Amino acid sequence: MFVFRKGGLIIITRDLEVWFITGSQELYGKEVLKKVEENSKKLVDALNDAISTPVKIAWKPVLKDADQIKKVIDEANSSKVCIGLIAWMHTFSPAKMWIAGLKSLEKPFLHFHTQFEQKIPWNTIDMDYMNTNQSAHGGREFGFISARLELKRKVIAGHWSDSKVISKLEDWIRAALGWNEAHTLKVARLGDNMRDVAVTEGNKVDAQIDFGYEVHGFAVGDYIEGYFKQVKRSEAEELVNRYLEEYPIKKSTVSEEVFQASIREAARIEIALRRFLEKGGFKAFTTTFQDLHGMRQLPGIAVQRLMRDGYGFGGEGDWKSAALVRIMKVMAEGIDIGTSFIEDYIYHFEPGNIKELGSHMLEVCESIADGTPSLEVHPLSIGGKEPPARLVFNAKEGPAVQACIVEFGDRFRMIVNELEVVKQHEDMPKLPVARALWVPKPDLATAATAWILAGGAHHSSMSYTVTAEQLEDLSDMFGIEIVVIDDKTDIAEFKKELRYNEVYYKLKKL
Structure with a gap:
């Protein structure tokens, strides 16, 4: 059982x-x-x-x-x-x-x-x-x-x-x-990185030297044969019942038959993933929709619930984000009011009301939800698989940070942006994914300019609990570069900081 x-x-x-x-x-x-x-x-x-x-x-x-x-x-x-x-x-x-x-x-x-x-x-x-x-x-x-x-x-x-x-x-x-x-973390990669994407790549040996964590790769087929196919129907049905108890249901754009089949498949994926991660001692993991051999749907609700329970995750094989999400969840232990993998998606450039929408295809942690998420099944217009089950919600209001770690060959850099997550006043009935609407500090134009100048990734770890100062302390412990984008950020000064850092870290290698 x-x-x-x-x-x-x-x-x-x-x-x-x-x-x-x-x-x-x-x-x-x-x-x-x-x-x-x-x-x-x-x-x-x-x-x-x-x-x-x-x-x-x-x-x-x-x-x-x-x-x-x-x-x-x-x-x-x-x-x-x-x-x-x-x-x-x-x-x-x-x-x-x-x-x-x-x-x-x-x-x-x-x-x-x-x-x-x-x-x-x-x-x-x-x-x-x-x-x-x-x-x-x-x-x-x-x-x-x-x-x-x-x-x-x-x-x-x-x-x-x-x-x-x-x-x-x-x-x-x-x-x-x-x-x-x-320094005790192991990250599992199911499949490789998304093809042709640059920022999710990186040197795993350098990461282990600088951060301490290990990154291990696994074929999706081995997971399917060794774990997914071993899940009993009764076990999947038991977890489906839990889904139905915990979340309100929206069947939306698929038939009842497709809905039932999808949530049973999602339950099997969750059970198998938990067993795979527990057996290997992994506390963070990645998947990618380009490498799902043997799977009928992209993991959605399984990833969301695993993150809720403390696992780190990175989409498209992004092991640096998976590790950072896990690390930030541990930093927030005891007071965590929400920490999740997230992705910058779309801007709202209405004069006087400029905002940004963060989301992902499926995999956003329910810990950041404003209220109880709904369980829904819809087709996914990418990846060519069957409609996946997912939790749909809006993120709660409040101050937060988003952070990422990128690699420049000779060093790692952490980039942090302070945010204010705001209430979503408009419905998005045709966008059935988890989403967070925020105003980055000091403003969207300055924050986006600084993030891009610093080489910031399109994936990040978002937290309502972990602070910029805590991440500065963490970066100092790792001995890596950090730049913070906040209400005091000025682009001219920010450019100087990047230039000074470039000189410092290159000299440090000599």
């Missing part, structure tokens, strides 16, 4: 940790070091109470010499639960002690430049207090050696109780979740 679990892919961060390391030195004596330990424990407890991420901040003993520093960083590198380190200099911690450890660091790294007390105790401050609470002094020493070693890192400065500081810390932790997911 096929056992279906809604939310079937556990996204998985319950046992993961960010390690909190505190720097000091033996010079200050036992009483000061005891106070440093007490304060750092209290700070970690307060941070764990304040943050909303599904990851625990784990306190580690105060580091006082080079051997202790190297030991804890080596342990972090080899730990499967540690996804990054937060370093705080409570006192002055001579930076030469940190060189060996920091040179071997392999995990994401945050310099937390804060101090325990919020205010200066004007009437009682003395040299003992100064020695114990010299984060301003110690943080600069630590900052120098981090810069001297050219470490990829984020610096957050401010008091640890400040909501803005907490927000930045959460952004970084969510980026670290994405980094960690990339």
Whole structure:
């Protein structure tokens, strides 16, 4: 029997940790070091109470010499639960002690430049207090050696109780979740890329080096023989019943017989895809309508529901998008209000009401839907297959981002555009697909110009949850270029940024 679990892919961060390391030195004596330990424990407890991420901040003993520093960083590198380190200099911690450890660091790294007390105790401050609470002094020493070693890192400065500081810390932790997911991710490609398309191609070896994820190719025929044909009729009927329970039905442009046959076929595809992905340990996948040997319809509702459950997807063999969708879903865990594969499709150039419609043939995640999608079957005017089942809906309103990763031979570039998804006031009765209507920042003309100048793809990952700052943090962890298109974007300055980046990354390769 096929056992279906809604939310079937556990996204998985319950046992993961960010390690909190505190720097000091033996010079200050036992009483000061005891106070440093007490304060750092209290700070970690307060941070764990304040943050909303599904990851625990784990306190580690105060580091006082080079051997202790190297030991804890080596342990972090080899730990499967540690996804990054937060370093705080409570006192002055001579930076030469940190060189060996920091040179071997392999995990994401945050310099937390804060101090325990919020205010200066004007009437009682003395040299003992100064020695114990010299984060301003110690943080600069630590900052120098981090810069001297050219470490990829984020610096957050401010008091640890400040909501803005907490927000930045959460952004970084969510980026670290994405980094960690990339380093365990496997992407399955059913068939090859769509023929003659450029941007969905790329060097998979370079991707594994820079991002950590693996990309594996499979013949569609092997999936058909090994999985699809093994699905029992009773299993498909069981899932069809779930469809009918979960979604309102629109039979639309096909006969009742064709409708029933299509949703049974779609159910078989979903069951087979789930089994194929679970057996191979894949959390992202691609398909293409040009390579469907043995399949009667292009996967539609199956892909939409798999994305809903946390899988990444890319159409037309776009493995970079599949990986990015999965990574962004993990970054959004616990608060995800919608993350999906999407494609720029058509513009609305009405003066004073300029917008863009994003969609795809079938494969848009129902997590971005405004309300419950309808289950529909219609002919697809591309691909030459039978009418596929799909979920049809409008996307909900709200701020969002779209992001893509492209390759230029010598490097990868992430491109991010901030959006405002708006309500769709007009019906589109002859366009039975999932769709999102948005206004890109700062405006459509500027955003489209900048996206095209940067070489942005026509596929992207769209999210109402993941932010541009989180994606900047993620790109820094990967060591890749990023450009952000937002309400401050000016094309002249954007061109300069692209030129400066070109020089920087070419020199970096020398």
